Amino acid sequence: MELRQERSAPTSRTGSATFGLEGMHISSTDRGWSGLSAQLCTVVSKGVIPWRTPPSDVRICVDVGGNESLVTRRAPGIESRIVARRGAVWLSPPGLQEGTIDIADDMTGVLHIYLPLSHFSSGNFDINIDESAIGTVSYEKAFEDPLLAEIGCAVASELQTETSAGSLLVETLASSLAARLVQKYVSAPASRSIVSLTGEGLDRRRLYRVLDYIEANLEGDLPLDLMASIACLSRYHFARAFKQAVGHSPHRYVSARRLDRAKALLMRGDRSLVDIALSLSFSSQANFTRAFKQATGRAPGQFRQVFGSQRSERSLRRDLPVSA
Numbered sequence: 001m002e003l004r005q006e007r008s009a010p011t012s013r014t015g016s017a018t019f020g021l022e023g024m025h026i027s028s029t030d031r032g033w034s035g036l037s038a039q040l041c042t043v044v045s046k047g048v049i050p051w052r053t054p055p056s057d058v059r060i061c062v063d064v065g066g067n068e069s070l071v072t073r074r075a076p077g078i079e080s081r082i083v084a085r086r087g088a089v090w091l092s093p094p095g096l097q098e099g100t101i102d103i104a105d106d107m108t109g110v111l112h113i114y115l116p117l118s119h120f121s122s123g124n125f126d127i128n129i130d131e132s133a134i135g136t137v138s139y140e141k142a143f144e145d146p147l148l149a150e151i152g153c154a155v156a157s158e159l160q161t162e163t164s165a166g167s168l169l170v171e172t173l174a175s176s177l178a179a180r181l182v183q184k185y186v187s188a189p190a191s192r193s194i195v196s197l198t199g200e201g202l203d204r205r206r207l208y209r210v211l212d213y214i215e216a217n218l219e220g221d222l223p224l225d226l227m228a229s230i231a232c233l234s235r236y237h238f239a240r241a242f243k244q245a246v247g248h249s250p251h252r253y254v255s256a257r258r259l260d261r262a263k264a265l266l267m268r269g270d271r272s273l274v275d276i277a278l279s280l281s282f283s284s285q286a287n288f289t290r291a292f293k294q295a296t297g298r299a300p301g302q303f304r305q306v307f308g309s310q311r312s313e314r315s316l317r318r319d320l321p322v323s324a
Contacts, residue, residue, distance in 0.1 A: 026159050032300045033167055034223065035174030037114045039213040040064075040159045049128040051101050053092040060177065062092040064150030065109020073142065075099030084141040087149030090142045092187060114182045119178035147180055164258050164281050164291060169251035172223035175236040195197040202241040210242070216255060217263045222254055259295055262288075266304040273300050 005312045026040040037057075051073070053059065073080045073090065075097055082088055094117065153172050157187065158166045202210070206287030210231050214222060227250060228238035243249050248256070258280045277288030293299045298306070 018280040025060075028159060028170075031166065032163070035171035036116070036177070037168075038155050038159060039112045040156050040235075041110040041112065042108060043133075044110050046103045046106050049101045049103065050098070052098040053095045054092050054114060057116055058181065059092040059095065060113040060115065060117060060152065061092075062111045062112050062113070062156075063088040063107070063109065064149075064153050064156045065107065067105070067109070069107050070100040070104040071107075071142070072104075073099060073154065074102070080141045084142075085144070086316050087144050087146065087152075088142055089148050089152075090265075091181075091247060101237065109156070111152050111159075113152065113177070114173060115177055115181075119174055120182065123229055138143065144292075145180070145184070145189060148177070151180070162283075162287065163251075163255060165222075165251040165255040165282075168222055168224055168254055171235070172239045172251055175224070175239060179236050197285075202231055202233070202238075202245045207245050214257060216306075218254070218258055221281075224250060231272045239307055259292075262292060262300070263296075266300055267307050276300070 017257075025042060028038045031142055046069070046320075063084045065087055067084045069084050071082055071084045071088075076099070078099065154173055155170065158169060163169065210227055212232055213227065224239065227242075228235045231238050231241070233241060239250060242253070246253055262276060262280055265271055265279075273288070274285040277285045280288065282288040282291065289299050289301075292303070296303060
């Protein structure tokens with residue numbers, strides 16, 4: 001079971017010079033994400049807006065709202081038109097391309113993902129890949145890609161509703177994004193090389209080593225890169241191999257184990273709620289309370305009161321003298 005925080009994410013106003021589309025947005029700036037950064041534009045006004053490609057990241061824009069608005073992107077020698085349905089994708093490789101976006105009707109739910117070029121190193125895929133190949137990503141046309149759209153919706157969901165293992169989830173999604181781009185949207189030699197992924201999985205010894213590490217660090221950071229290095233696998237291959245071996249993705253497994261740890265700490269009764277919340281990677285006691293209640297049906301204090309008292313009663317019965 002996954003702990004989720006039903007926190008209303010703060011919104012702010014952003015301009016096109018920074019994010020490419022003007023409007024109210026939710027940002028990952030304060031989330032501590034390392035795999036990618038993202039902004040969800042919750043309100044985008046119709047009109048003609050200037051845009052430019054990012055200097056050092058791949059930008060993936062995804063319509064997660066399903067707007068049915070005609071969007072025209074123009075640059076020197078380029079003109080792309082699409083009716084922006086849910087799942088429409090626009091790609092921009094790093095560089096200095098500039099142009100305009102003409103939005104026919106107001107839009108809601110446009111996600112901007114910024115993916116660092118470090119995700120395209122050969123060590124992330126167990127293959128040899130020329131990092132410069134990502135420069136061949138096409139920005140001429142918008143398109144629909146169900147897998148990219150699904151990943152985008154997962155990122156948007158994490159922005160709107162934070163989870164206890166959100167950083168790990170985002171790292172996994174970032175690796176999946178990079179793999180999809182290499183597979184489908186870069187030059188032919190690199191895109192063909194993605195099928196060369198090794199078939200080696202997680203043997204029992206390495207799996208237990210990773211599980212032991214997770215168990216020992218539930219109250220700390222659990223970055224995907226470090227777990228992958230413990231398993232002696234690339235980040236992308238590790239996420240796939242872990243799910244195959246355990247039946248859950250790394251972030252879902254960690255989330256479930258943190259829920260179990262939260263229950264154990266609450267029943268033990270010697271730590272404050274705020275201490276438990278912060279130790280399990282929640283930003284506040286209030287967010288922990290909301291997530292725990294959604295997962296268990298009880299607030300942490302209620303859980304402690306009910307199950308802690310039951311534990312005390314069992315201990316008392318064990319300590320009572322037995323009548324002859």
